[in-house]
Amino acid sequence: MCEVGGIGLPGDKIVDKETDGRIVLGPGLRKETEHVLMTKPGKLCFKDPNIYWVDSHHKRYIPVRGENVLGVVTNKSGDTFKVDIGGSEQASLSYLAFEGATKRNRPDVKIGDQVFCKLLVASKHTEPEVVCIDSSGKSNGLGVIRDGGMTITTPCNHIRKILSPDCVLLKTLGNSLPYEIAIGMNGKIWIKGRTTKETIALTNAIACAEYMNNEQISLMCRKLVNSLSGF
Structure with a gap:
């Protein structure tokens, strides 16, 4: 059995939260008879009102309608x-x-x-x-x-981290470095800053943030802005 926030393996049953109505299954989960099973290893996640999915480290994208x-x-x-x-x-x-x-x-x-x-x-x-x-x-x-910029490839779980409302990366960078960005759920990110130097710095910051928490991300962004300013 795997609870929300826990790490599970393929074949593990998930422990449902008490939800009103039926639950929505995201990537990594499958309904079999009266049980919901994990189909890939990773962290079991939950989002209100009643959405479940498995967050795992992988680079091969599995298409999902609407993404x-x-x-x-x-x-x-x-x-x-x-x-x-x-x-x-x-x-x-x-x-x-x-x-x-x-x-x-x-x-x-x-x-x-x-x-x-x-x-x-x-x-x-x-x-x-x-x-x-x-x-x-x-x-x-x-x-x-076609408007210049750079494209990088990152694991799909890092994309979900960047787009999470709890992640401060994009907002912190945008406070000091204006940029354009297109984020694909398939692990591709296109980004363009005001100059080539800023564009390279932004792509490096996004790549380095994969294993950082919000405090470390904020510190990294401050150092990045200071270095671009010549301090």
């Missing part, structure tokens, strides 16, 4: 692009899945371009499908990224 990912266009077949998102198979991206795209007004997408997109279809039985628009048909930050 934002960073991918690279690898091929074009008819009206569909193939995008490598780091999963077991490539995702498909229709040329109509861009803001304002029509049969006459096709998006300017080339092989090798990096795209920030959202998973529309993600199932172990079908090929993943991604789009560069939200539910209202707007790009809302999604699309092809």
Whole structure:
């Protein structure tokens, strides 16, 4: 048996919290008859109202519907692009899945371009499908990224740590160093600072924060800002 906050192994049963209504199972969990079992090793996590998932250290991405990912266009077949998102198979991206795209007004997408997109279809039985628009048909930050910057790869559990409301990394960096960033749940991060020097410093800070707590992250960010300022 594995309780919330504990470390479990594949096959372990989880201990449910007292929740109202049915629970939602995230990555690393599977329902079998009346029990919920872990399918991969890691830390059992819980989020209100009643969401469970397993946080584990891995680099191979398992597509999940609705998640934002960073991918690279690898091929074009008819009206569909193939995008490598780091999963077991490539995702498909229709040329109509861009803001304002029509049969006459096709998006300017080339092989090798990096795209920030959202998973529309993600199932172990079908090929993943991604789009560069939200539910209202707007790009809302999604699309092809060609504006310089740097892209780094980090374990998927580090992505979840960065995006956690408890993590101070992005807010602390943004207080002193303006930047643009696109974070993919598949372990890819694109970031651009005001200068090349700042961009490199930001990527190094994000990579180094993987094994730090908030106090250590705050100290690191202060040292980074001071070093860029010449102190």
